[in-house]
Amino acid sequence: xxxxxxxxxxxxxxxxxxxxxxxxxxxxxxxxxxxxxxxxxxxxxxxxxxxxxxxxxxxxxxxxxxxxxxxxxxxxxxxxxxxxxxxxxxxxxxxxxxxxxxxxxxxxxxxxxxxxxxxxxxxxxxxxxxxxxxxxxxxxxxxxxxxxxxxxxxxxxxxxxxxxxxxxxxxxxxxxxxxxxxxxxxxxxxxx
Numbered sequence: 001x002x003x004x005x006x007x008x009x010x011x012x013x014x015x016x017x018x019x020x021x022x023x024x025x026x027x028x029x030x031x032x033x034x035x036x037x038x039x040x041x042x043x044x045x046x047x048x049x050x051x052x053x054x055x056x057x058x059x060x061x062x063x064x065x066x067x068x069x070x071x072x073x074x075x076x077x078x079x080x081x082x083x084x085x086x087x088x089x090x091x092x093x094x095x096x097x098x099x100x101x102x103x104x105x106x107x108x109x110x111x112x113x114x115x116x117x118x119x120x121x122x123x124x125x126x127x128x129x130x131x132x133x134x135x136x137x138x139x140x141x142x143x144x145x146x147x148x149x150x151x152x153x154x155x156x157x158x159x160x161x162x163x164x165x166x167x168x169x170x171x172x173x174x175x176x177x178x179x180x181x182x183x184x185x186x187x188x189x190x191x192x
Contacts, residue, residue, distance in 0.1 A: 024052040033087040066131050072100045079162045093146050096158040112146040119188035128187050136182035145182050
């Protein structure tokens with residue numbers, strides 16, 4: 001994705017786990033999850049309709065950074081697995097990569113079976129770089145899992161919880177189970 005495309009699609013995002021916006025009139029609070037888009041917020045104080053609100057923390061407006069991508073990913077470590085989840089309270093594999101890429105301004109489709117068609121193919125694991133996405137197939141040869149490639153043959157993914165395991169050309173080697181749990185299908189580069 002080019003920088004021009006990112007600027008065109010840029011939004012402001014919640015970058016911390018516990019953020020709320022508070023009404024100035026009656027002090028009611030609305031809690032906002034990590035990755036929540038706030039395109040109307042230009043700072044900590046803003047107006048929405050006739051109501052004035054304040055945010056409990058700054059809105060992150062920085063985009064396109066592997067450092068920010070990793071910081072967000074690591075902040076989700078140990079988050080419990082929840083099918084369909086996209087928050088620190090519960091997250092699935094495709095929701096995990098969708099959320100962390102969203103925080104750097106890159107929109108991804110929701111499901112791994114659709115995300116696999118995004119980005120540029122990387123022909124081998126040896127040619128992958130930190131931040132690439134690895135996709136995995138089930139016993140019916142359907143894409144069903146995705147994770148974020150890290151350095152040193154490691155992958156961060158949501159499987160039981162957000163965790164780090166080892167990856168090689170065969171797939172994910174679960175360090176706790178001491179066995180392979182996911183068969184590698186393809187690798188895609190999203191950050192060009």
